[in-house]
Amino acid sequence: MTSPSQATKPGADTPGPEDGGLSSTRAAKNGNDLVGRSPGQLMWMRFKRDRVGVISACIVLAFFAMAALAPVISKLYGKDAYTRYGQQAPVGELLNDNSYPVKPNGGMSSEFWFGIEPGLGRDVFMQLVFGIRTSLSLAVAITILSVLTAIVIGVAGGYFGGRVDYFLGRLTDLMMSFPNQLFFVAFTPVIMALFVDPQDEMPTWMRACVLIYVMWLLGWMTLARLLRGQTLSLREREFIEAAKVAGTPPVRIIRKELLPNLVTPILVQSTYMLPNFVTAIAGLSFLGVGMPEPVPDWGRMFAKGAEVYQSDITYMFFPGGAMVIFILAFNLLGDSVRDAFDPKAGR
Amino acid sequence: MSRVSIRSARAAAAALAAGALVLTGCSSGGGGDDDSKDSKAKKQGQDVSYTFADAAASKGPAPEVKGARKGGTVKILQRDSFAHLDPGQIYVSDEGALSTLMHRRLTNYKKVGDNKYEVVGDLATDSGQKSNDGKTWTYKLKSGVKFEDGSEITSKDIRHTIERKFAPFMTEGPTFIEEWLTGKGPADARKELPDGPYEGKHLPKSMIETPDDQTIIFHFKQPQAEVPYALAMAGYGVVSEKKDTKQKYDKKPLSSGPYKVASFKSGKSMKLVRNPEWDQNTDPQRNQYPDAFDIQFGVSFEDSTKRLMSDAGENQYATSFTNQVDASSMQKVRTDADVKKRSVSGYQSYVSYLNINNDRIKNKKVRQAIAYAMPSQSIVSAFGGSGGAELAGNYISPTLVGKENTDPFGKLKKPQGDVEKAKELLEESGKKGMKLTFAYQNAPEWQNFSVAAADNLKKAGFNVQRKDIIADTYYDQIGKVKNNYDIYHNSWGADWPSASTVVPNLFEGRQIQDGSANYSHHNNPEMDKEMTRIRAITDPDKAAEEWQKLADKILKEDVPALPMHYYKAIQLHGSKVGGVYFDETLHDIQPTSLFVKK
Numbered sequence: 001m002t003s004p005s006q007a008t009k010p011g012a013d014t015p016g017p018e019d020g021g022l023s024s025t026r027a028a029k030n031g032n033d034l035v036g037r038s039p040g041q042l043m044w045m046r047f048k049r050d051r052v053g054v055i056s057a058c059i060v061l062a063f064f065a066m067a068a069l070a071p072v073i074s075k076l077y078g079k080d081a082y083t084r085y086g087q088q089a090p091v092g093e094l095l096n097d098n099s100y101p102v103k104p105n106g107g108m109s110s111e112f113w114f115g116i117e118p119g120l121g122r123d124v125f126m127q128l129v130f131g132i133r134t135s136l137s138l139a140v141a142i143t144i145l146s147v148l149t150a151i152v153i154g155v156a157g158g159y160f161g162g163r164v165d166y167f168l169g170r171l172t173d174l175m176m177s178f179p180n181q182l183f184f185v186a187f188t189p190v191i192m193a194l195f196v197d198p199q200d201e202m203p204t205w206m207r208a209c210v211l212i213y214v215m216w217l218l219g220w221m222t223l224a225r226l227l228r229g230q231t232l233s234l235r236e237r238e239f240i241e242a243a244k245v246a247g248t249p250p251v252r253i254i255r256k257e258l259l260p261n262l263v264t265p266i267l268v269q270s271t272y273m274l275p276n277f278v279t280a281i282a283g284l285s286f287l288g289v290g291m292p293e294p295v296p297d298w299g300r301m302f303a304k305g306a307e308v309y310q311s312d313i314t315y316m317f318f319p320g321g322a323m324v325i326f327i328l329a330f331n332l333l334g335d336s337v338r339d340a341f342d343p344k345a346g347r
Numbered sequence: 348m349s350r351v352s353i354r355s356a357r358a359a360a361a362a363l364a365a366g367a368l369v370l371t372g373c374s375s376g377g378g379g380d381d382d383s384k385d386s387k388a389k390k391q392g393q394d395v396s397y398t399f400a401d402a403a404a405s406k407g408p409a410p411e412v413k414g415a416r417k418g419g420t421v422k423i424l425q426r427d428s429f430a431h432l433d434p435g436q437i438y439v440s441d442e443g444a445l446s447t448l449m450h451r452r453l454t455n456y457k458k459v460g461d462n463k464y465e466v467v468g469d470l471a472t473d474s475g476q477k478s479n480d481g482k483t484w485t486y487k488l489k490s491g492v493k494f495e496d497g498s499e500i501t502s503k504d505i506r507h508t509i510e511r512k513f514a515p516f517m518t519e520g521p522t523f524i525e526e527w528l529t530g531k532g533p534a535d536a537r538k539e540l541p542d543g544p545y546e547g548k549h550l551p552k553s554m555i556e557t558p559d560d561q562t563i564i565f566h567f568k569q570p571q572a573e574v575p576y577a578l579a580m581a582g583y584g585v586v587s588e589k590k591d592t593k594q595k596y597d598k599k600p601l602s603s604g605p606y607k608v609a610s611f612k613s614g615k616s617m618k619l620v621r622n623p624e625w626d627q628n629t630d631p632q633r634n635q636y637p638d639a640f641d642i643q644f645g646v647s648f649e650d651s652t653k654r655l656m657s658d659a660g661e662n663q664y665a666t667s668f669t670n671q672v673d674a675s676s677m678q679k680v681r682t683d684a685d686v687k688k689r690s691v692s693g694y695q696s697y698v699s700y701l702n703i704n705n706d707r708i709k710n711k712k713v714r715q716a717i718a719y720a721m722p723s724q725s726i727v728s729a730f731g732g733s734g735g736a737e738l739a740g741n742y743i744s745p746t747l748v749g750k751e752n753t754d755p756f757g758k759l760k761k762p763q764g765d766v767e768k769a770k771e772l773l774e775e776s777g778k779k780g781m782k783l784t785f786a787y788q789n790a791p792e793w794q795n796f797s798v799a800a801a802d803n804l805k806k807a808g809f810n811v812q813r814k815d816i817i818a819d820t821y822y823d824q825i826g827k828v829k830n831n832y833d834i835y836h837n838s839w840g841a842d843w844p845s846a847s848t849v850v851p852n853l854f855e856g857r858q859i860q861d862g863s864a865n866y867s868h869h870n871n872p873e874m875d876k877e878m879t880r881i882r883a884i885t886d887p888d889k890a891a892e893e894w895q896k897l898a899d900k901i902l903k904e905d906v907p908a909l910p911m912h913y914y915k916a917i918q919l920h921g922s923k924v925g926g927v928y929f930d931e932t933l934h935d936i937q938p939t940s941l942f943v944k945k
Contacts, residue, residue: 084725084799087724088763091724091762095728096678096732097733097734098677098681098731098732098733098734099728099729099732100678118678119728119729120725120728120795120798120799121728198814198831199782199784199831199832200782200812200814201814292813293798294801294802307675307791308675310675310676310678310679311675311676311678311679
């Protein structure tokens with residue numbers, strides 16, 4: 001069980017039975033004065049001691065930094081993700097007559113660090129960096145929206161119970177029954193027919209919005225269910241009842257009493273959700289319905305890699321490697337965060 | 348030969364990232380252009396020549412293929428099942444390849460040397476005797492040529508072959524001879540004999556005469572110079588008058604060639620066995636080496652390429668009529684010496700054009716700007732480089748007689764497009780920033796090209812809107828005269844090695860209608876008049892020269908469409924299959940010379 005809410009107030013000297021006891025013994029061992037610590041601080045302390053967790057966090061942060069700083073990297077590196085370097089050079093210089101890189105290992109060189117894309121001849125490193133930027137921006141947006149939705153629906157259902165809970169629960173079930181990749185594939189042409197002039201291309205921002213919208217619409221249910229369950233059990237606890245007796249309005253109870261106790265599942269779940277969205281977006285791109293060319297895209301690099309793997313397997317290496325590392329790091333981070341919040345569970 | 352079938356999208360191979368990690372490490376480089384010699388040699392394809400052969404050259408038997416032996420079974424891997432076996436319904440290239448083994452015609456193509464082809468008499472004793480005014484063509488039939496049931500082929504059968512093409516159920520085949528005989532368009536020509544020959548009526552003697560069983564005389568309304576070409580089409584393969592079963596003939600035709608159908612399961616397989624009634628002494632072009640052909644359908648280009656590359660087990664005895672090496676395997680095929688020596692390659696007659704909708708873009712400067720901006724090299728790359736395509740300078744394919752290497756828009760010198768020049772022209776026209784809707788087929792080749800094309804057009808100052816259209820309906824969409832697109836691509840191939848089935852189809856004003864090949868809606872009465880004039884020229888070589896000149900004139904002065912690339916193909920065969928060569932009149936492997944090695 002998570003710690004009671006009172007403990008979140010820094011320095012509160014009426015801690016919950018578990019955490020309070022823990023913190024006092026720790027403090028005593030260190031030989032210092034008795035220091036009250038919030039669960040947040042405790043979590044941070046435990047997390048810092050978890051080496052795998054710290055390394056994973058660093059890797060994840062590095063990915064986000066790379067995505068955020070992509071234009072800067074491009075400037076320093078001196079190339080961009082759109083120019084067809086290989087095609088614009090004479091045939092035989094960068095790309096050969098069959099439009100595969102002339103040099104071994106996918107055309108890797110001091111100039112093109114990760115090699116050159118077969119066919120269009122763009123820089124693989126830049127494609128990857130900007131592709132990660134596209135995928136991560138989308139995934140972050142979807143995660144934030146999904147988490148917010150899940151909180152509203154899950155907590156409302158759990159707290160109010162009765163009819164509200166029934167309807168919200170059925171809504172959750174209904175949404176869960178949609179297969180989201182298929183839904184997206186079917187949904188995009190509808191949007192296109194409704195909002196785009198038949199002579200125009202679907203604007204990139206609209207494609208991104210549709211993608212975010214559909215993934216969000218079909219992505220919040222698991223977390224909402226989890227939060228509902230948590231809320232249901234918390235609602236019966238004494239401190240909530242005390243707050244109710246004291247005449248605290250429901251909104252305040254939810255905000256001040258319930259939510260702080262739900263931080264753990266929310267944080268842990270979102271660290272699982274985000275990499276899932278990244279892979280889902282990549283899956284859509286692999287199927288050819290993700291972000292359109294020429295927007296750099298992580299998932300589309302896999303599609304290209306699958307196409308050219310017979311003659312240029314190196315091309316698959318970088319997006320594939322990056323994806324494996326990213327997902328692995330993010331999942332390990334999720335585990336560490338959970339362990340840090342709740343040391344008794346797991347292991 | 349109308350549309351090019353779309354090379355189907357590559358199978359979405361589920362190459363997992365994790366798997367790739369294990370496999371990866373290094374891949375050897377693509378290497379330099381070690382194929383340059385190869386491609387230069389091939390450029391001589393432009394000197395392709397055709398002659399109409401006399402009686403001596405039309406005599407059988409066909410020369411023996413070196414090292415050939417009789418016996419064995421050749422396995423054929425094909426992507427699509429054959430929709431039609433009735434020769435009158437055959438117009439697509441895979442059925443055309445099959446028909447070389449089954450259906451004889453009045454004339455036929457015969458390869459006599461590198462890039463040298465003869466049009467020989469097949470059922471006829473020579474390629475045709477023309478009257479002085481060019482309107483009357485006389486053919487004498489060889490004697491002793493039989494159908495598979497043993498009945499002799501007579502001039503009545505030839506007349507029947509032509510006449511049945513007027514019947515309402517004949518919908519797919521070519522209509523040239525009918526149009527020339529009646530002097531009318533394809534729809535009106537049918538009205539001359541609405542039920543075909545089945546109600547006992549025949550075409551009047553003023554059109555077709557059969558004075559005896561060995562002679563047939565065609566009377567055309569206009570002088571025609573290219574009759575031997577037209578009669579060599581698979582669509583004019585001979586049909587027995589007595590054994591014609593109308594619609595049912597499409598499933599069970601009577602063979603006149605060296606092989607006949609033993610079994611045919613549509614969509615699955617087909618078996619061809621020797622036709623004992625075929626006499627090699629009457630046939631100047633075909634051989635009959637294998638005991639049988641075992642055809643398997645539903646094999647994608649990727650699959651057939653992989654199987655033939657592996658050369659394992661039964662694949663050693665396999666090849667294909669029309670399956671090509673797909674673009675993504677091109678590198679491997681061309682760099683692996685063992686595979687390369689089991690490959691044949693050549694030009695196909697198709698050319699890809701980027702049409703500019705002349706109804707919507709009336710400003711010539713804008714059209715020129717588009718033409719200059721296009722990166723033709725990108726489409727060549729998308730088709731797998733010089734193994735699958737070659738940069739086009741003008742409208743005329745290298746497989747056609749009289750092809751010149753003119754290059755009015757500098758596409759060969761600047762294969763990546765001349766963006767600067769395009770920018771200038773667009774600014775002069777005062778249309779900078781105009782919206783340009785670019786429609787393309789959502790096949791991988793065209794998608795790749797569209798990225799490069801849109802990039803160049805944007806740099807030149809256009810507001811490009813890319814529209815991908817599902818491959819199945821693409822030609823229906825752009826074929827509408829009132830379509831909403833500004834630029835779109837199409838591919839067109841000649842029916843025989845003369846530009847007379849290219850230039851008018853693509854650029855004659857009166858052809859404009861829904862579904863016609865004049866996708867650019869080019870309509871210039873002055874050019875139309877030229878076409879009428881050239882059609883009347885009776886010397887084929889002279890006409891070819893004039894067609895090339897006119898094509899260049901249209902390209903330079905009107906810019907209705909930009910030629911982008913000439914199609915080429917590489918095909919593979921197993922190590923136990925011999926006698927394989929690429930026949931440029933068929934655009935693929937010639938089936939009649941194949942044999943099984945010991």
